[in-house]
Amino acid sequence: MELQVTSLDGKSVGKIELADDVFGLEVRQDILHRMVRYQQLKAMSGTHDVKNRSEGVRTGKKFKKQKGGGARHGDRKAPQFRGGGRAFGPTPRSHAIDLPKKVRALALKHALSAKAAAGELIVLDSVTTSAPKTATLRTTFGKLEWLNALIIDGAAVDQNFALAARNIPHIDVLPVQGINVVSILKRNKLVLTKAALEALEARFA
Template structure:
């Protein structure tokens, strides 16, 4: 699959050949659903578990007489109503990381990239080199490219000036190739890759 390469100034910069094994997969909604669900589950935090009655070490000696004291009957200091007693129905530690096979995660990434390519929402840029790290300049560049909601993925490292210039632009996110993931790709209207990002992603999927 060949696709046109542009510069940040929206000028033509040749073509690039995309691997069908990475950008030509058939849409698999079941795979995308599994990977996105795994990502969202993995990012969930769990509550710190509280000590319940069986976890508290308190005396089991009866506090007083069964009758005649004028107060309620108690048989254990670990009861929730006492200071230092166990928590009644307290938060418990839960595991929100279901785990997912690496092969499925890799297939999900390739499928997400293929979906963007098939929908015509994939754009290849020569590189993200800027002359100045100015938000105003970035807004002008985005207007020239026609991108209002996009995920920009660079190679091993993101160009620092580009990252700084785009930091305050809404609906624009920048990631290195290693940080590319299914959720962020599907969560943006346009996917913008550099030549270096294409090489890194193909190596990541095929490796």
């Protein structure tokens, strides 16, 4: 697969050949779904908690006689009483599920292939700016029609570019180490620099 390489000025600066085993796969929605679910569940904090019967603040004294008063009860912390502990309530736990490393790598390839197949993949020569000016970069993105995009650079993102882009709505900038399926699918366009492509090729080699 061959794509044009563009600059931030919108000019063509050459062509690049993309690996078919990374960007030319037939997209499988089931693998993408598994990866999205894996990421979302892993990101859940799992800190939800309620007080059970042993954690209540009410007295533990038996409040009535065992017999002669109808139903037999112990203390007011029982779940059936107002102010009592909750039965079978949520407690802190991890929601994370397991997913094999090979499936995770394959899901990333399918996400990249999905963007390539939809014509939403853009290859950029580099992302560098002389000054961290958000207004200037917003104008540049407007000319390029990047209203909703994920931009992936190499191992380190240019600091001026990152500072200028972080206040622009619907624009995400990540180093190549942070590329993930959820972020790719969330944005309409995927912009990869040549440095990011080289890192991805080395990663999947």
